Amino acid sequence: MALPAPATHSTPPARVGRRERRSAEIRERLFHAALQLFAERGYLETTVEDITDAADLGKGTFFNYFPTKEHVLATFGGERIAAIERALERAQKGPVLPVLRDLMAGVVGTSTESPAMLRAIYSAHASCAPVRAELHKRLQTARRLMTEIFTLAQKRGEIRRDLPAAELARLTQLLLLGITMAWALDPEGSLPGTAQDVWDMLSPNLQTREKGRKTKSRRRMRS
Structure with missing residues (x-):
């Protein structure tokens, strides 16, 4: 004989107290x-x-x-890791290419406030071993998450399969780093606009050949 299910009581979400705020x-x-x-x-x-x-x-x-002071930079990098984690959650529920487009725009978007700050952070990475080690860990985590996103897309037939997902993740990560570093050194023009231009170039080359040809054809017709 099955035992009766215990009574359930809905618990209201805990309020953030004054001390926590x-x-x-x-x-x-x-x-x-x-x-x-x-x-x-x-x-x-x-x-x-x-x-x-x-x-x-x-x-x-x-x-x-x-x-330590290094943990401030870790927090800055952690925000970007969180953005990739959210992108992975979205990719598990729907098409991947829009997720990648938004991820690229979002990652560079967090960098548009201060090129001087970016230069200081890059300088810290170059000159301080503990900061450099922390950066390496973050890059590895980010690449692993992006590899999962590309793997999902390959399994669904959304993107090309002739390159391993890990390699696509590595190359995309290098593009993101290059965009932000170039802008930090010479902040001319719009960083999000540049990221969009790079995505327009990258997207057809990520897709399967048939989809990529259709995308390029539509762009030629619009121009």
């Missing part, structure tokens, strides 16, 4: 103050005390939220 606000203040100083002074020239002074907080407060 305050903690999140302080973390954001530290994060944005740090990025601003990295852009103005450079990563290596910015101290933890500089960051807490700019955020109008005590020096010890910093270490309650970031174990």
